[in-house]
Amino acid sequence: MREAARFLCSAGGPDNVPVEDVIIVGAGLSGIGAACHLQTRCPGKRVLILEGRESMGGTWDLFRYPGVRSDSDMYTLGYAFRPWTQGKAIADGPAILDYIRDTARAYGVDRKIRYGQQVKGARWSTADACWTLDVAQPDGRVIQMRCNFLFMCAGYYRYAEGYRPEFPGEERYAGRIVHPQHWTPDIDTAGKRVVVIGSGATAMTLVPSIAAHAAHVTMLQRSPTYVVARPASDALANRLRRHLPAMAAYRITRWKNVFLGMFFYRLSRRRPELVKQRMIAGVRHALGPDYDVATHFTPSYKPWDQRVCLVPDGDLFDALNSGRASVVTDHIASFTESGLLLKSGARLDADIVVTATGLNLEVLGGIRVAVDGVDIDLSRTMNYKGMMFSDVPNLASSFGYTNASWTLKSDLTAMYVCRLLKRMDRTGMRQCTPRRSDPAMAEEPALDFTSGYVQRGIGRFPKQGAKAPWKLYQNYLRDLLSLRWGKVDDGEMHFGNPGKDPVRGL
16 A cells, blocks of 8 residues: 555646655765665665756866866775776876766666756655755746655755955956866966966866966965875775776775775874874975975964865976976965065966865755745754754755765765665655754854865854764764664654655655
């Protein structure tokens, strides 16, 4: 009877709008991975993927700036179920995009994607045990789609625009100003003087890539960032692949890198001064004793208060040593007709200025969420297991680690969602809602990073609590135990079976 009722529900409600079991929003790294997990672990579920852009790949399709690459190794950024088999562990954007597309084709989830679908709002009805989505179409119409479970894989930043501060005197500048998030093929840096404003991963990727062809590239930063050089290829992984099956070699390398990453992070937290001196010594060794490392590569904060930047094969240091690139640590006073005037009085001439000034954080892709007619302010909710929100039923969001590869957490999130759905199927439940048993539990910001992009937007994000399952531990092993093998019915997750009419709720 339950299966018959599900069939009636899928055929549509009173207004003939079909109801999917699961709708995934976003066809990037997380969304494709979530769909593959659902297809493998919950093969009976009807799954639909809604992608706002016209192609899959998310970040790796959107970002087209020179040299775009991962800042995590592909043995942890890759999916747990599909090995990375290329020689380079620190892969470029096109290679990562191919990996996502190949995975989608291999698992057949590419046929479940609808492109040009911008989800604007989601309204939950307890009586129907159903989400109703308002979805903008390419022609401007807004249609409705429905599902029992909504899985948000839309990333954590605004795709429409990056963070772009206004600088005094920009209107006088005769050159071109471009944000990396909006890089277009007509931007030609060959033989040009380029200034890259910023000191994060994007800036450190751009500088050596542009320096190969530009007249000169200057990375202009207000303050230094921690930088670590690492080989672009993993020698152990490449040796293992010659002697072991691909998946065995992948898993060994993956766990090796997981443990190394955890060790480095824990050491940074427990002995920050030691780690700081080791990283600065590495930079000094790469750039030589005469380089002003104290000014340009010695941050004022502790390691991992902000994300550490990875430089594959020391390419940034090579560009600096060659004289094709330089670093200036100063503040911008104003733009001039030919470049930038700095507060120190120095001037930087530039034909092109690249504002690698960061991202705009966005919660759930910016969609409006309502439960039983009441709008939800997600900043007033509490994050459950790093993926769900207090008092919001049947909704999960994929959000990766800040101190490790994004996909390590998104894989675990998808696996947990599958466990949750299977538990509801076994017990005939249609609704699952995280609820705080201790309303007085202390609240903390979801992230404790001091990075500018985090501080600008963290106030809009759900809070975390002081203890599990409401606390975010940023610890893969702890999450693995909790999300793969921990109890689903943990006393904080409440299940229900609202409605009696099989079309309205099962």
